[in-house]
Amino acid sequence: MSLLESAIKKASSVITEINEKVPAIEKASSMMMDKVTANVPMYVQIKGMHFFQKVKRRVIKNAPFPEFVERPLPDVSTLKLEDIDVSNPFLYKQHLWQSYFKRLREESPVHYQKNSPFGAFWSITRYEDIMFVDKNHELFSAEPFIMIGNTPDGLDLETFIAMDPPKHDVQRQAVQDVVAPKNLKELEGLIRSRTQEVLDSLPLDKPFDWVQNVSVELTARMLATLLDFPYEKRHKLVYWSDLAAGTSESNGGKNNDIDEIYIGVADMVKHFSQLWYEKKSQKDAGAAMGFDMISMLIANKDTEDLIHRPMEFLGNLALLIIGGNDTTRNSMTGGVYALSLFPNEFTKLKNNPSVIPNMVSEIIRWQTPLAYMRRIAKVDVELNDQTIKKGDKVVMWYASGNRDEQHFEQANDFIIDRKNARSHMSFGFGIHRCMGNRLAELQLRILWEELLARFDTIEVLSEPEIVQSNFVRGYAKMMVKLTAKA
Numbered sequence: 001m002s003l004l005e006s007a008i009k010k011a012s013s014v015i016t017e018i019n020e021k022v023p024a025i026e027k028a029s030s031m032m033m034d035k036v037t038a039n040v041p042m043y044v045q046i047k048g049m050h051f052f053q054k055v056k057r058r059v060i061k062n063a064p065f066p067e068f069v070e071r072p073l074p075d076v077s078t079l080k081l082e083d084i085d086v087s088n089p090f091l092y093k094q095h096l097w098q099s100y101f102k103r104l105r106e107e108s109p110v111h112y113q114k115n116s117p118f119g120a121f122w123s124i125t126r127y128e129d130i131m132f133v134d135k136n137h138e139l140f141s142a143e144p145f146i147m148i149g150n151t152p153d154g155l156d157l158e159t160f161i162a163m164d165p166p167k168h169d170v171q172r173q174a175v176q177d178v179v180a181p182k183n184l185k186e187l188e189g190l191i192r193s194r195t196q197e198v199l200d201s202l203p204l205d206k207p208f209d210w211v212q213n214v215s216v217e218l219t220a221r222m223l224a225t226l227l228d229f230p231y232e233k234r235h236k237l238v239y240w241s242d243l244a245a246g247t248s249e250s251n252g253g254k255n256n257d258i259d260e261i262y263i264g265v266a267d268m269v270k271h272f273s274q275l276w277y278e279k280k281s282q283k284d285a286g287a288a289m290g291f292d293m294i295s296m297l298i299a300n301k302d303t304e305d306l307i308h309r310p311m312e313f314l315g316n317l318a319l320l321i322i323g324g325n326d327t328t329r330n331s332m333t334g335g336v337y338a339l340s341l342f343p344n345e346f347t348k349l350k351n352n353p354s355v356i357p358n359m360v361s362e363i364i365r366w367q368t369p370l371a372y373m374r375r376i377a378k379v380d381v382e383l384n385d386q387t388i389k390k391g392d393k394v395v396m397w398y399a400s401g402n403r404d405e406q407h408f409e410q411a412n413d414f415i416i417d418r419k420n421a422r423s424h425m426s427f428g429f430g431i432h433r434c435m436g437n438r439l440a441e442l443q444l445r446i447l448w449e450e451l452l453a454r455f456d457t458i459e460v461l462s463e464p465e466i467v468q469s470n471f472v473r474g475y476a477k478m479m480v481k482l483t484a485k486a
Contacts, residue, residue: 042269042310050262053154065149065249066117067256068468076100081108086123086397087116087148089252092371092473093466098412101125101400110386117252118149121374121393122386125400127407127425129384133375133396135430137164140375140394142432147250147471148374148395152261157315161323161432171316172435174300175293178226179439183291187225191443194221195450202482207461210480215332222443223324228292229275240268241325244318251471265314272317276307293320327369327426328440330474332447333464334367335359337478338414340460345416353452359416360444365424366414371399371473373428399473401425457483 040048070090076099084100091097104111109126124130133140145151146162160171177183198217202208216238224234243264246253255261272294279295289295297303297316306313339346349355375394380387388394402424403411415421427434434440451458464478 046266110384127401127404130396130401149250158312159315159319174303219329241321330369333475335363342414361421368399
């Protein structure tokens, strides 16, 4: 008998015993994990979980979450109301999302879909209803996850965005000073110099991919700064973000390879654990702590032991990376794309650059980089003549709320001087409102100030490639050509 066969046989026996003695095993497992987390490096724990999941799949022969295969979606007018499923990850790629959400807003603003691949859920699609759900955390829980599906098997990460008070408030407070106004003022010069460096390296009058050369590059540089991560390895941060935010089980993304996910997670944990211990040693030696997020977590008494809580440590770092990556990165691309679709707005912008701050809000509204957030009803709730039962999954579709004609006139148009652009819901509302909203706005404002100083035109050469996801409204590729300002 081979070693692997022997391991599988033993694992099968253990799993059978677990099923028979769940309460006792859970208690013993919890005690053992406490000892393990204190003595075994976290990346080794992740590798151990990975091995266990591989053995488990061999023993139980459970199929992985199915990959999504793209097929042409029907016109929404041909569907029965109960058959409309806005969780389809190809809705944005096929440019059908606006018509699907418009019909729901008009005919069923609180809509129940019972047969989606992600389980049953309620869709909240009107602006005012979304505000109601988002602001009432006493009625709707953010736990345990903000995406419509579930985490990959064995990776039940804990993040403060998916926590309720008081735990949410404690962990958010530990890192929010990194984006406080004083710190942003100090960061502004660095953001501008790095933006100038990237833009000055771009080719003129030649096609290139805006996503990789501008959006991804600027985002990677900013993330490395916020986390004080090794600058030469900054593109790892983008890769880890894409890996965590694009799983098929969570939101219909392309990532369905559990081995790649675990290998990526182990690599992320190894790097951040090393960074954590380096900064912890500096603190113990009496050195002043910096204003990066890792230093702030170590300096706060409520999170100084986060390294010993693997799922929270990993979850919150993943959250900070995804939050700093997707919103800004896809808005950087979305703004260029929007101006190509509405060229008169680009002319208006060049004639009046002072409108840039308002245009930034309009970009974030029009793009809505993260399409939704999910909640779980804590009690039975009546909303728009529908009864949402305790325990039901509720999805607030920000992408729909930002196109609600009852709140935004000409909601599908991109209007850089729109009067109520700042009332967009892309950052959420209430206690979970995006912590880094001002940083995202600062990055976008500087980008457009520097673009206008250098280039006369930004020509989008073909339709951009849209990311496969029902969560991230993002771009995989967009070819452009620049001409210099005279």
